[in-house]
Amino acid sequence: MKKLLLSIMLLVSLLFFEAPAEAAGGDMIIINKSNNQLAYYKNNKLVKTFKVGTGRKASYTPEGKFKIVNKIKNRPYYSGNIPGGDSRNPLGDRWLGINARGTWGTTYAIHGNNNPKSIGGYVSAGCVRMYDNEVQWLYDQVKVNTPVVITTSKKSFNAIASANGYKVTGQAAVPVIAAPTSTVLKKGMRGVEVKQLQQALTNRGYNTKGIDGVFGPATEAAVKKFQKAKKLKVDGVAGPATKKALGMK
Structure with a gap:
């Protein structure tokens, strides 16, 4: 019965799997684990920054240059037998799969979450968590094959982009949110x-x-x-x- 339920949930998730569409050359996502911020670039310009949640340990959320390789709406939470779209689903209703550590977007992702209080902290098993409404917006903008850079850095997003070979043009549409210089430090933080x-x-x-x-x-x-x-x-x-x-x- 359990195997049958998992098979049905997998079939349902595939129904919402989006066909690949090439990303524009100037589109990019940067995730900085030092301040748990995500930046979205479009046409080589910074469009928006978001607060995110990353791995409970520094090694959990992989660092490097990756790509968005799949997009899924209402992905089921298989290990908990929770269907997609359920309010109990800790993956939220949008999944942007990343090809990190030899996986193909099925293990690591930028996704929503049913616990808004966790966003901004070091809380996950490796994925990057966002507020549901914000990942919904990002999901609509991002195409498959969009580059993703994940790092731990004190540099600005534009400096990180340049260091990874991406050309940033014009003025940022929104201010870059840098790590604070006088932070109240407490358990769970890193940097x-x-x-x-x-x-x-x-x-x-x-x-x-x-x-x-x-x-x-x-x-x-x-x-x-x-x-x-x-x-x-x-x-x-x-x-x-x-x-x-x-x-x-």
């Missing part, structure tokens, strides 16, 4: 500022069990110990007062 926090704590004798740019349990524990020693609010969050005490800008 250069987290690495700076870990270095500052380590220099003062508070062990973060590595300086890897990932704010995990060990970094949180080190922050709490430092806060307690400095008679600050002990919450494990590196806000302005904690960062100032550590000598961070």
Whole structure:
């Protein structure tokens, strides 16, 4: 019975699978995991940026240059036996499959999600999550074979595009959203500022069990110990007062 149900769900998803259409030469998607932002370029110009959710661990969401290889509306969630279009479906109602790590758009994708609170965080098993209404808009713009660059960088989107061999022309249609320079750092975050926090704590004798740019349990524990020693609010969050005490800008 279970095999029959999976077969029916697969058949339904194929009904909504879109035939390939070539992407325009100047179209591109960039995903920056350092600030969990996605940029969509059309005709070599930045059109929109979006907040996204990426992998719970840095290795989960692959980095490199890929392509959108399939587009599916209302894809079923096979492992949970949840049909497409169901409000319980964690894949939302739009799926833009990416050919990462030798897969063909069936494992990694830019897709919607039924938990809006997860967008912006490091939360997934490897896919890139978007708000449903925003991925619906992107789905309508993007064609199969659109290039996708996934990276972890402090550079602007235009600089990332140039570094990957893409020519950006004219002024961006919307401002590039750069990583904040004075972020409140907390568990689950990652990036250069987290690495700076870990270095500052380590220099003062508070062990973060590595300086890897990932704010995990060990970094949180080190922050709490430092806060307690400095008679600050002990919450494990590196806000302005904690960062100032550590000598961070």
